[in-house]
Amino acid sequence: MTQTTPMRPTLDALQALDALQALDARDPLAHKRAEFLLPQGVIYLDGNSLGALPARVPARLECVAREEWGDALIRSWTANNEGGRDWMALPDRVAAKVARLIGARPHEVAVGDSTSVNLFKALSAALAAAAPTRRVILTDADNFPTDLYVAQGLNALMGGRYDLKPVPVADLATHLGPDVAVVMLTQVDYRTGERLDLAAVTRQAHAAGAVTLWDLAHSAGAFEVDLNGAGADFAVGCGYKYLNGGPGAPAFLFVAERHHAVPVALSGWMGHADPFEMAREYAPAAGARRFVVGTPMVLSLSALDSALDVFGDVDLAALRAKSLALTDAFMALLEGVPELTLVTPADHARRGSQVSYRHPQAREAMRRLVERGVIGDFRTPDILRFGFTPLYVSYADVYHAAQAVQDVVRELRG
Ligand SMILES: Cc1ncc(COP(=O)(O)O)c(C=O)c1O
Ligand SMILES: Nc1ccccc1C(=O)C[C@H](N)C(=O)O
Structure with missing residues (x-):
């Protein structure tokens, strides 16, 4: 792919990053991110298609396979036999x-x-x-x-x-x-x-x-x-x-x-x-x-x-509050980009936990975003879809993802 130099962030953008990092610092759900195994260098905005891997799951699968299945065999179906699960x-x-x-x-x-x-x-x-x-x-x-x-x-x-x-x-x-x-x-x-x-x-x-x-x-x-x-x-x-x-x-x-x-x-x-x-x-x-x-x-x-x-230990009201704050921030950072048409309602009550835009080259734009490590989805006919999972997406992620979207849109413009 053609590498282009990202634009230098403006003062406004730097202030936005500061503000978002401040939100991370007092995010009551921030500690939940450590409960997921996410690859380095990836901003994962696709938990609405396939949720990320919780850190505790591989050990549980190992135990179920080796102990419950391998050792206890058919006894695992019941509760009463010795070793029954x-x-x-x-x-x-x-x-x-x-x-x-x-x-x-x-x-x-x-x-x-x-x-x-x-x-x-x-x-x-x-x-x-x-x-x-x-x-x-x-x-x-x-x-x-x-x-x-x-x-x-x-x-x-x-x-x-x-x-x-x-x-x-x-x-x-x-x-x-x-x-x-x-x-x-x-x-x-x-x-x-x-x-x-x-x-x-x-x-x-x-x-x-x-x-x-x-x-x-x-x-x-x-x-x-x-x-x-x-x-x-x-x-x-x-x-x-x-x-x-x-x-x-x-x-x-x-x-x-x-x-x-x-x-x-x-x-x-x-x-x-x-x-x-x-x-x-x-x-x-x-x-x-x-x-x-x-x-x-x-x-x-x-x-x-x-x-x-x-x-x-997740307070579902805090989960919703963070989801709305993440999606608000993403929308604000991409406001006014001429090629992007927001199709997600601005009204909180009418919004789920994702943000979608129409873009005339949505398929290619998403391909380039994924190449940069910002993983979202393309949906027919022309939708760029970004899912925000409050348990593992940070406010700083929102900033970097929005910057990547701006860069890709600019590239495609040229
Ligand atoms: C609204 C909705 N219903 C159902 C499904 C999936 O159904 P299934 O798990 O059977 O593939 C999806 C996504 O795949 C979905 O977005
Ligand atoms: N189950 C899948 C298997 C493969 C690829 C995507 C999915 C999805 O879940 C898509 C999702 N339902 C969506 O809203 O687009």
């Missing part, structure tokens, strides 16, 4: 840790499978919970593709019984008629970073008689979510983004207690009340455990279990 209950233990972050009770959360598979489970349950006369699944036309594809596939399996209606999210209210069975939305848009008011939209949907299904992929671990406070019905989310559970980490499913009696579409033996009874008929386990389908993925569940311990 109770792998059977591992999904429940992880569910309890996720529950705290999303405003759920432990028995309302099931952990396992991918987000996409959980969308299938949750949507089939939500449709079963909705009034049978209602035939519309209302969703955001710009929803993440897998959400749309799963709904298309499930509807086809159900003989096309439903009308899958993707609408611009801004027009949602006008489509909330008496025919809507389920409102299926992602709280934070993966492209723009726009955050929906989960409580207000849930209220609107309920007022119209619909059931809600929230995708919390870009919410869980990024800021506090209060599903029960909002009266939400169903939700899913990723384990590998802000929860830092590692590539392909198990996802989670939330089912409000009042819906626990809905039929389980993927009724596997690990969601049975007593799997080792080996009964011929399915009888659901208590609570959301019935949505665990097959054998728990012990290696990846163990990584997620350990990663979630990073949140043990």
Whole structure:
């Protein structure tokens, strides 16, 4: 690539760096960065796609592989045998840790499978919970593709019984008629970073008689979510983004207690009340455990279990405050760059934990940024996306990342 000399920082920029370093000095979450293994020379603004590696995880994986699997072998499934690690209950233990972050009770959360598979489970349950006369699944036309594809596939399996209606999210209210069975939305848009008011939209949907299904992929671990406070019905989310559970980490499913009696579409033996009874008929386990389908993925569940311990002493209000301060600072530093069009709302209430810009050469700009060690994402058609994980991104990182963006934009201008 062509190396260009970075512009010398102006006095304003130096003052900005001073101010940001002062924020680092009194950041109540600053100590959390040492709990992650990040490579030297990298500013990682992609925790909304793959969270960084928590320092405690490799040792846990080593222990699970060598001791729990290697030495204890099949005895690890149970709690009672000598050396038993109770792998059977591992999904429940992880569910309890996720529950705290999303405003759920432990028995309302099931952990396992991918987000996409959980969308299938949750949507089939939500449709079963909705009034049978209602035939519309209302969703955001710009929803993440897998959400749309799963709904298309499930509807086809159900003989096309439903009308899958993707609408611009801004027009949602006008489509909330008496025919809507389920409102299926992602709280934070993966492209723009726009955050929906989960409580207000849930209220609107309920007022119209619909059931809600929230995708919390870009919410869980990024800021506090209060599903029960909002009266939400169903939700899913990723384990590998802000929860830092590692590539392909198990996802989670939330089912409000009042819906626990809905039929389980993927009724596997690990969601049975007593799997080792080996009964011929399915009888659901208590609570959301019935949505665990097959054998728990012990290696990846163990990584997620350990990663979630990073949140043990984290005040979620402080997490949100830092996320907003980081994204505010980044936006301020890039204000007025002519080629960059901000697509993330400036309004705090409407912002997730990422900042996105349109740029006419976004793909090439991101390639150059990654080459310089500033890792973000390109998203079609022309989006530069930067995720800010308050647990390991510093204010000084924001400064250096914004400088790199300015340099790259300038290079492409020339
Ligand atoms: C909103 C949203 N839902 C779901 C997913 C992913 O689903 P899965 O984990 O099944 O690949 C992503 C990201 O990949 C996402 O951004
Ligand atoms: N699971 C992945 C596997 C490979 C590459 C990216 C992902 C993502 O998670 C993308 C993310 N959902 C996004 O909002 O763009």
